[in-house]
Amino acid sequence: MENSTFQRLRRSQVSQIRETIRANAYGGHTAGLADGLLQANLAILPEEYALDFMRFCQRNPKPCPLVGVSDTGNPAIPTLGPDIDIRTDVPAYNIYRRGRLEAEVSDIDTLWNDGLVTFAIGCSFTFEHALIKAGISLWHIDNNSTVPMFRTNIPTIAAGPFSGPLVVSMRAIRADQVDLAVDLSRKFPLAHGAPIHAGNPAEIGIRNIDQPDWGEPAPLPNGCVPVFWACGVTPQVVIENARVQLCITHKPGHMLITDVPEDAEIAVLNPTQPNDCPTRRNQ
Amino acid sequence: MENSTFQRLRRSQVSQIRETIRANAYGGHTAGLADGLLQANLAILPEEYALDFMRFCQRNPKPCPLVGVSDTGNPAIPTLGPDIDIRTDVPAYNIYRRGRLEAEVSDIDTLWNDGLVTFAIGCSFTFEHALIKAGISLWHIDNNSTVPMFRTNIPTIAAGPFSGPLVVSMRAIRADQVDLAVDLSRKFPLAHGAPIHAGNPAEIGIRNIDQPDWGEPAPLPNGCVPVFWACGVTPQVVIENARVQLCITHKPGHMLITDVPEDAEIAVLNPTQPNDCPTRRNQ
Numbered sequence: 001m002e003n004s005t006f007q008r009l010r011r012s013q014v015s016q017i018r019e020t021i022r023a024n025a026y027g028g029h030t031a032g033l034a035d036g037l038l039q040a041n042l043a044i045l046p047e048e049y050a051l052d053f054m055r056f057c058q059r060n061p062k063p064c065p066l067v068g069v070s071d072t073g074n075p076a077i078p079t080l081g082p083d084i085d086i087r088t089d090v091p092a093y094n095i096y097r098r099g100r101l102e103a104e105v106s107d108i109d110t111l112w113n114d115g116l117v118t119f120a121i122g123c124s125f126t127f128e129h130a131l132i133k134a135g136i137s138l139w140h141i142d143n144n145s146t147v148p149m150f151r152t153n154i155p156t157i158a159a160g161p162f163s164g165p166l167v168v169s170m171r172a173i174r175a176d177q178v179d180l181a182v183d184l185s186r187k188f189p190l191a192h193g194a195p196i197h198a199g200n201p202a203e204i205g206i207r208n209i210d211q212p213d214w215g216e217p218a219p220l221p222n223g224c225v226p227v228f229w230a231c232g233v234t235p236q237v238v239i240e241n242a243r244v245q246l247c248i249t250h251k252p253g254h255m256l257i258t259d260v261p262e263d264a265e266i267a268v269l270n271p272t273q274p275n276d277c278p279t280r281r282n283q
Numbered sequence: 284m285e286n287s288t289f290q291r292l293r294r295s296q297v298s299q300i301r302e303t304i305r306a307n308a309y310g311g312h313t314a315g316l317a318d319g320l321l322q323a324n325l326a327i328l329p330e331e332y333a334l335d336f337m338r339f340c341q342r343n344p345k346p347c348p349l350v351g352v353s354d355t356g357n358p359a360i361p362t363l364g365p366d367i368d369i370r371t372d373v374p375a376y377n378i379y380r381r382g383r384l385e386a387e388v389s390d391i392d393t394l395w396n397d398g399l400v401t402f403a404i405g406c407s408f409t410f411e412h413a414l415i416k417a418g419i420s421l422w423h424i425d426n427n428s429t430v431p432m433f434r435t436n437i438p439t440i441a442a443g444p445f446s447g448p449l450v451v452s453m454r455a456i457r458a459d460q461v462d463l464a465v466d467l468s469r470k471f472p473l474a475h476g477a478p479i480h481a482g483n484p485a486e487i488g489i490r491n492i493d494q495p496d497w498g499e500p501a502p503l504p505n506g507c508v509p510v511f512w513a514c515g516v517t518p519q520v521v522i523e524n525a526r527v528q529l530c531i532t533h534k535p536g537h538m539l540i541t542d543v544p545e546d547a548e549i550a551v552l553n554p555t556q557p558n559d560c561p562t563r564r565n566q
Binding site for chain 1: 337338343345352362440443469472476
């Protein structure tokens with residue numbers, strides 16, 4: 001299925017989107033799909049690493065905002081969607097062994113085992129939607145490009161075998177809109193929150209803004225400030241550094257689409273919650 | 284030391300406050316101490332329960348907003364304060380064995396062992412301060428009473444051996460201030476966030492609003508609405524239900540005082556973060 005056709009499947013058809021991905025009828029990126037719903041980065045690890053990885057996420061909530069954790073060996077994540085099967089519901093997966101990318105696959109049925117734990121981590125799509133709605137233009141989206149990402153000289157806070165540099169994504173923001181971009185993205189702690197830096201890239205260890213470590217270069221027009229947000233590539237780098245025997249992630253850009261509204265207060269579906277509560281009223 | 288004297292030690296003297304508590308020169312409750320700093324509920328568990336307990340907190344972020352997790356066997360939590368020693372820095376501890384309260388102590392040096400993991404969980408003081416600053420009066424604070432707390436008929440989302448009902452705290456809010464109270468507390472996801480219910484207590488399984496399960500009764504004056512927030516007693520109840528062989532908590536009201544500003548975006552001290560970043564500017 002073409003992405004342009006598929007984009008017409010919006011929020012109300014999230015189960016249909018996941019079914020299509022599950023049937024391997026769609027393997028593209030998920031940007032723009034299921035408008036208004038939270039999408040997530042994915043890291044699947046053996047249980048022996050799970051406690052330290054959760055500690056790493058807790059200590060580094062800006063690059064690693066944890067939005068879901070499975071039971072060990074269970075491919076479901078009912079807090080994010082009642083029918084999610086993590087073995088099939090992501091368009092494309094990367095398989096890492098001892099920190100090296102080994103393969104890219106469309107399903108992980110044959111790799112799944114009783115000792116694996118799935119972690120879902122919030123992604124930048126959420127705050128990008130809020131910026132765009134507020135009239136802040138994002139070059140990589142307007143130009144169907146991948147946001148430029150950089151290693152910084154800012155260390156993450158280690159947990160067990162997990163450590164490494166903070167990775168950031170860069171968006172050029174018009175100088176008079178930087179404060180607005182900060183205030184808006186700060187409202188989404190489950191999607192990296194406020195930027196970690198605005199201004200001189202060298203101050204966070206970025207030597208050449210035109211040579212991103214991941215993604216594609218983006219222009220920095222006169223009157224714009226480079227603004228840097230903590231990035232979901234960070235956990236991938238620390239997992240590579242830890243040389244975990246097996247780790248499965250989503251292929252960058254090919255996210256898990258959840259049933260959780262992206263402006264929800266918490267990333268948990270709870271059908272037992274009363275409907276009249278003020279929390280819901282505000283969502 | 285008297286609480287009234289001690290209250291004069293404010294935010295700038297947080298290390299002095301912890302030293303005083305550490306020396307057992309203060310064993311009282313921590314409400315009103317260290318103005319502007321995050322305080323936390325405490326649960327210390329054997330490592331074998333730690334992964335499931337972290338999952339429980341992730342799935343139930345309103346009653347259990349996780350603000351810190353120690354390494355196994357390490358009494359420090361540097362992300363919350365560089366000098367914190369969890370064995371001594373809380374004014375009073377409750378010791379539970381197999382789910383039963385066994386003792387109340389002022390230190391846990393002799394109980395500490397290499398297999399324990401400390402969890403710090405955000406508490407209601409944070410959003411209460413925001414409500415008071417906005418002109419919303421809170422009866423239990425004006426009257427030096429303990430907020431009334433109730434078991435509800437709302438189940439938490441289980442993780443491993445941890446399950447049980449959501450516990451809530453009730454505050455009577457003037458009808459015309461309920462929306463404000465909701466909006467303000469929603470800004471503090473690390474302190475239980477927005478209320479889970481406002482209005483009829485029976486709808487969440489509370490039969491008698493004058494008979495709280497914990498704390499002291501509070502009046503419900505004409506023109507006020509009972510508003511219910513998820514409560515940090517919830518994790519204590521699920522830990523009791525799980526009959527964990529050893530669990531150490533703070534004595535209710537006797538919290539861990541951290542170095543983290545209560546309006547910080549994240550509950551992590553990170554001295555390596557650049558000082559000029561917009562995140563800091565907004566704090």
